[in-house]
Amino acid sequence: MLVKQKIKYIQTLGQKKFREEEGLFIAEGPKLVKELLEADAASVKEVYALQDWIDENKKSLNKTVIIAISEIELERISQLTTPNKVLAIVQQYETDKIVSAKDNITLVLDDVQDPGNLGTIIRIADWFGVRQIVCSNNSADMYNPKVVQSTMGSIARVKVFYTHLEEWLADQKNINIYAASLDGEDVTTINKIREGIIIIGNESKGISPSILSLAANKITIPRIGEAESLNAAVAAGIILSHILT
Amino acid sequence: MLVKQKIKYIQTLGQKKFREEEGLFIAEGPKLVKELLEADAASVKEVYALQDWIDENKKSLNKTVIIAISEIELERISQLTTPNKVLAIVQQYETDKIVSAKDNITLVLDDVQDPGNLGTIIRIADWFGVRQIVCSNNSADMYNPKVVQSTMGSIARVKVFYTHLEEWLADQKNINIYAASLDGEDVTTINKIREGIIIIGNESKGISPSILSLAANKITIPRIGEAESLNAAVAAGIILSHILT
Numbered sequence: 001m002l003v004k005q006k007i008k009y010i011q012t013l014g015q016k017k018f019r020e021e022e023g024l025f026i027a028e029g030p031k032l033v034k035e036l037l038e039a040d041a042a043s044v045k046e047v048y049a050l051q052d053w054i055d056e057n058k059k060s061l062n063k064t065v066i067i068a069i070s071e072i073e074l075e076r077i078s079q080l081t082t083p084n085k086v087l088a089i090v091q092q093y094e095t096d097k098i099v100s101a102k103d104n105i106t107l108v109l110d111d112v113q114d115p116g117n118l119g120t121i122i123r124i125a126d127w128f129g130v131r132q133i134v135c136s137n138n139s140a141d142m143y144n145p146k147v148v149q150s151t152m153g154s155i156a157r158v159k160v161f162y163t164h165l166e167e168w169l170a171d172q173k174n175i176n177i178y179a180a181s182l183d184g185e186d187v188t189t190i191n192k193i194r195e196g197i198i199i200i201g202n203e204s205k206g207i208s209p210s211i212l213s214l215a216a217n218k219i220t221i222p223r224i225g226e227a228e229s230l231n232a233a234v235a236a237g238i239i240l241s242h243i244l245t
Numbered sequence: 246m247l248v249k250q251k252i253k254y255i256q257t258l259g260q261k262k263f264r265e266e267e268g269l270f271i272a273e274g275p276k277l278v279k280e281l282l283e284a285d286a287a288s289v290k291e292v293y294a295l296q297d298w299i300d301e302n303k304k305s306l307n308k309t310v311i312i313a314i315s316e317i318e319l320e321r322i323s324q325l326t327t328p329n330k331v332l333a334i335v336q337q338y339e340t341d342k343i344v345s346a347k348d349n350i351t352l353v354l355d356d357v358q359d360p361g362n363l364g365t366i367i368r369i370a371d372w373f374g375v376r377q378i379v380c381s382n383n384s385a386d387m388y389n390p391k392v393v394q395s396t397m398g399s400i401a402r403v404k405v406f407y408t409h410l411e412e413w414l415a416d417q418k419n420i421n422i423y424a425a426s427l428d429g430e431d432v433t434t435i436n437k438i439r440e441g442i443i444i445i446g447n448e449s450k451g452i453s454p455s456i457l458s459l460a461a462n463k464i465t466i467p468r469i470g471e472a473e474s475l476n477a478a479v480a481a482g483i484i485l486s487h488i489l490t
Binding site (some may be wrong): 035116119123124125126127128129130150152153154157190221222223224225226227228229230231233234235237238241242244245 | 484
């Protein structure tokens with residue numbers, strides 16, 4: 001049984017302010033919760049689940065706090081339109097020490113605003129083995145429930161940092177910076193890279209001029225048809241697939 | 246001024262059943278409505294807009310029925326969380342005669358369910374010059390407001406058909422069929438094509454076995470990291486970028 005106070009507490013984690021204060025976030029659904037438990041069980045603080053889910057998953061839950069709840073209770077704490085068996089409260093990942101771009105592929109997001117796009121980009125990074133994403137401070141919050149859901153578990157495997165982009169980029173000496181733009185070099189013909197920074201811009205405004213000026217290389221996805229642009233996550237996926245594989 | 250009856254009528258177009266009966270759909274926001282007017286002004290039946298939008302766009306509207314409305318009226322007819330200046334009622338496109346895949350690139354969607362994914366795929370097709378998409382009857386409805394919005398106007402330029410996929414595929418003689426799967430040939434190394442059918446599967450189940458058995462070629466996006474899969478629209482974008490450009 002869930003007391004009213006607990007329900008309210010979980011609901012407040014839908015808001016960024018409370019998530020930051022508590023250092024926690026919410027993840028829902030059997031698939032996502034299973035991925036998070038497999039990636040880092042210690043970070044999963046509490047699991048609220050229907051009895052049938054608990055029965056099925058007992059073995060993987062020996063160190064986790066589990067609370068059996070009813071469907072009605074799940075509906076009250078869930079952020080989903082269709083609640084799905086289980087909700088976990090998870091500790092936010094450590095991202096104090098921002099990484100260096102040296103010897104790495106780093107994806108940089110300049111004000112990507114749509115939570116679905118950010119989550120999808122984290123999933124794409126995980127697919128292509130990109131271990132770190134550096135976001136401008138105005139980008140969508142990685143712990144927004146919609147972001148978390150659309151990462152499909154990749155949020156536990158990719159480090160996401162928020163910083164003042166211009167300053168951070170200026171500090172990355174001798175590292176090639178590639179900016180996704182509409183007037184660059186054809187991404188399908190450039191050489192593969194093992195180290196570098198790839199910048200994806202805002203959904204409607206693209207990359208801001210001050211950030212763009214820091215990129216020595218502009219890259220473009222060739223267009224055959226008439227669409228004015230591509231979705232930011234789709235562009236990220238296409239660029240990584242050409243530049244890394 | 247909008248009478249109550251008209252408000253109700255526009256609201257019902259949010260539902261597939263009524264859209265089909267009326268042969269109409271809704272498109273919202275300055276960017277999307279402008280794209281639809283440019284692509285095919287005759288199909289735009291009525292435009293409901295704030296006065297400032299009308300003043301700015303008078304020139305391109307000489308043959309369209311325009312109704313000036315207030316912000317409060319727009320809120321009542323809009324399907325968006327944040328209504329955006331203009332809503333158009335548009336005639337559904339003619340898709341009676343399903344095309345042949347001969348001499349064409351055809352994208353086939355086997356039960357793509359998420360409206361955002363379908364809209365994004367239509368936009369990707371438009372970017373890469375793919376003129377036709379054939380969907381299984383169970384796929385998301387192309388006139389769902391979320392689909393329309395995420396096409397960013399490409400809905401006016403790409404033909405989308407719904408049919409019994411197995412039967413249609415069986416009729417396409419001597420045309421190469423490529424299925425996106427997790428165990429196929431590396432898409433980054435296969436030859437470019439100018440004619441062919443490319444199948445993308447459902448978000449969680451992939452391509453159904455009966456459809457997959459009709460594809461002579463399986464193609465895969467190489468994975469370097471650990472994500473279990475890629476988003477359907479992202480996969481479509483990556484595959485088209487490698488196979489067409």
